[in-house]
Amino acid sequence: MSNENEKLQNFIFRVRRFDPGKDSEPYYEDFVVPCGPGMVVLDGLWYIKEHLDPTLSWRSSCRMGVCGSCGMLLNGKPHLACHTQVRDISKDILLVAPLPNFNIVRDLVPDLAPMLEKHRKLNTRIIREDIEEVLEPTDQYWQDPEDLTAYLQFAYCIKCGCCMAACPTLATDDVYSGPMPLTQGYRYLIDTRDGAFRERAKLLSSEIGPWRCHYAGECSAVCPKGVDPARAIQLMKRELVWDLVKLGKRRHQKPVGLLPKENRATERREGIAEAPEFTIEGATSPAE
Amino acid sequence: MSSNNTRLWTWHVLAGLILVVLLGLHMFGMHLNDLFHLESLNPEGGSPIDWANVAARAQAIGQVVFYILFLGFALYHGLYGLRNILLELNPSEGMAKFISRGILIAGVILFAFGTWAAIAARSTALAAL
Amino acid sequence: MPEIKQYPNKLGLKGWVVGGKWGPERYLYTLHRVTGLGILLYFVMHIFVTATRSISQELWERTMAGVSGTFFLVGEYLVFVAFAFHALNGLRLALIELGVLTGPAEEPIYPYKSSLNVQRPYMVVMMILAAAVVLAGGYDFFIATGH
Numbered sequence: 001m002s003n004e005n006e007k008l009q010n011f012i013f014r015v016r017r018f019d020p021g022k023d024s025e026p027y028y029e030d031f032v033v034p035c036g037p038g039m040v041v042l043d044g045l046w047y048i049k050e051h052l053d054p055t056l057s058w059r060s061s062c063r064m065g066v067c068g069s070c071g072m073l074l075n076g077k078p079h080l081a082c083h084t085q086v087r088d089i090s091k092d093i094l095l096v097a098p099l100p101n102f103n104i105v106r107d108l109v110p111d112l113a114p115m116l117e118k119h120r121k122l123n124t125r126i127i128r129e130d131i132e133e134v135l136e137p138t139d140q141y142w143q144d145p146e147d148l149t150a151y152l153q154f155a156y157c158i159k160c161g162c163c164m165a166a167c168p169t170l171a172t173d174d175v176y177s178g179p180m181p182l183t184q185g186y187r188y189l190i191d192t193r194d195g196a197f198r199e200r201a202k203l204l205s206s207e208i209g210p211w212r213c214h215y216a217g218e219c220s221a222v223c224p225k226g227v228d229p230a231r232a233i234q235l236m237k238r239e240l241v242w243d244l245v246k247l248g249k250r251r252h253q254k255p256v257g258l259l260p261k262e263n264r265a266t267e268r269r270e271g272i273a274e275a276p277e278f279t280i281e282g283a284t285s286p287a288e
Numbered sequence: 289m290s291s292n293n294t295r296l297w298t299w300h301v302l303a304g305l306i307l308v309v310l311l312g313l314h315m316f317g318m319h320l321n322d323l324f325h326l327e328s329l330n331p332e333g334g335s336p337i338d339w340a341n342v343a344a345r346a347q348a349i350g351q352v353v354f355y356i357l358f359l360g361f362a363l364y365h366g367l368y369g370l371r372n373i374l375l376e377l378n379p380s381e382g383m384a385k386f387i388s389r390g391i392l393i394a395g396v397i398l399f400a401f402g403t404w405a406a407i408a409a410r411s412t413a414l415a416a417l
Numbered sequence: 418m419p420e421i422k423q424y425p426n427k428l429g430l431k432g433w434v435v436g437g438k439w440g441p442e443r444y445l446y447t448l449h450r451v452t453g454l455g456i457l458l459y460f461v462m463h464i465f466v467t468a469t470r471s472i473s474q475e476l477w478e479r480t481m482a483g484v485s486g487t488f489f490l491v492g493e494y495l496v497f498v499a500f501a502f503h504a505l506n507g508l509r510l511a512l513i514e515l516g517v518l519t520g521p522a523e524e525p526i527y528p529y530k531s532s533l534n535v536q537r538p539y540m541v542v543m544m545i546l547a548a549a550v551v552l553a554g555g556y557d558f559f560i561a562t563g564h
Contacts, residue, residue, distance in 0.1 A: 020422040103423035153522040171432020173376045205294040217442035217533045226525025231532035238516030240294045322561030366457040405468035
């Protein structure tokens with residue numbers, strides 16, 4: 001144990017504070033935090049909360065880079081606090097601030113609601129015409145490995161908002177959707193199970209589409225999950241432009257199942273459990 | 289505010305690619321003339337801005353067409369880029385409409401003026417012969 | 418529920434200049450905008466200046482005499498440099514934005530590589546080409562006698 005303590009080094013956590021109840025402007029406050037090897041920024045914040053100032057606020061949950069709650073500006077660059085070792089990015093002073101381009105709710109808590117609203121506007125879900133098949137599936141949705149690879153990378157997104165904080169267009173623009181929503185828009189645009197390409201293409205040709213991306217590349221530089229939003233946005237442009245000039249392979253929604261229709265089950269097979277009851281009052285189908 | 293941005297943007301990129309060729313030729317003729325002399329652009333030798341060369345270019349019908357195409361693509365590419373930058377500054381909806389219309393009108397006026405200049409220069413050069 | 422006061426934390430125009438900057442592409446993005454605006458400004462003036470040839474030889478020669486001298490020569494060279502950069506960087510951007518130089522989607526495996534890594538060699542080539550054009554222009558502007 002004494003060996004472990006010898007390895008501790010004091011770091012100054014310079015934390016941006018803001019209390020909507022009493023502050024008109026955010027300000028920086030210093031905390032001295034002893035950090036051992038392997039200690040992540042989130043551990044440091046917990047140390048402050050437990051030993052120095054219980055009023056310090058931030059958002060975190062899984063503490064293992066999965067939930068996307070603890071995106072913060074660490075020494076000026078967006079990172080996940082649970083995913084970033086203090087000694088990797090600092091020698092003595094560590095600047096901790098909330099993600100820019102979002103309103104500050106309190107201390108290190110950004111208001112992610114506008115981002116999620118943009119995400120919702122891009123219809124980020126599978127949309128199909130054969131609603132009966134969605135409600136009463138007769139078979140599986142088949143996809144080739146290539147079909148899967150086309151969107152899998154972008155499906156790893158955890159919606160932490162780091163890319164939105166890094167995007168220079170979003171530093172001024174409220175209309176542009178931004179990297180996260182557009183990446184998710186592309187993820188569904190390219191999904192062979194989806195059947196709404198026309199509607200999506202029309203929606204994306206408006207101001208909320210990918211046209212205000214100029215490949216500064218910062219979203220991909222900061223993404224903690226390797227999702228590469230910049231790639232998704234350029235591939236989205238390609239799909240839309242190729243479709244416009246009629247050079248694109250028209251994407252066809254693939255049929256359900258590979259079996260001929262007459263061989264397919266028409267009723268639910270035995271032994272397959274029923275879907276659970278809806279937990280939201282008033283909900284009638286997953287397609288709504 | 290429902291302009292088809294897919295179409296506008298595609299033209300922007302297309303115009304950019306065409307400009308690499310057109311502006312490239314223009315720059316070779318005007319500013320790399322000593323390294324790579326293009327006879328058809330500067331037939332009289334000397335500086336590309338000597339009246340003899342200017343008049344020779346102005347009266348060639350191919351050059352007139354070149355100038356008008358060049359003017360159109362360059363204005364579209366440049367003004368679309370300017371509009372993009374201004375719209376990204378988050379103007380109000382009314383202001384955004386004003387910017388878009390203003391830029392469109394400026395583009396049309398500049399194109400009309402430049403086209404007139406290219407055609408009138410041909411007559412001036414021919415008359416001076 | 419009472420309205421909770423929030424602090425607006427958009428970087429604003431400052432974000433175009435100082436936000437980000439973790440990769441060379443971010444600097445090229447800024448430079449692309451600046452050079453584009455510079456070229457556009459020059460281009461609009463250029464339309465009016467060169468239109469003097471449509472009036473008469475005398476007016477043309479008087480105008481050309483008016484825009485000669487070191488100040489205009491250096492200014493024009495800067496426009497040439499801006500052109501060389503904007504054209505070659507624009508060529509790279511067009512290929513990226515049409516999905517050619519981004520590479521296809523791939524499963525993210527740590528340490529993550531992104532489309533930035535795919536296009537970077539082309540970026541280096543384009544910048545070397547731009548530098549070559551800038552040098553050739555420098556020779557023509559300032560050293561060769563024909564100008």
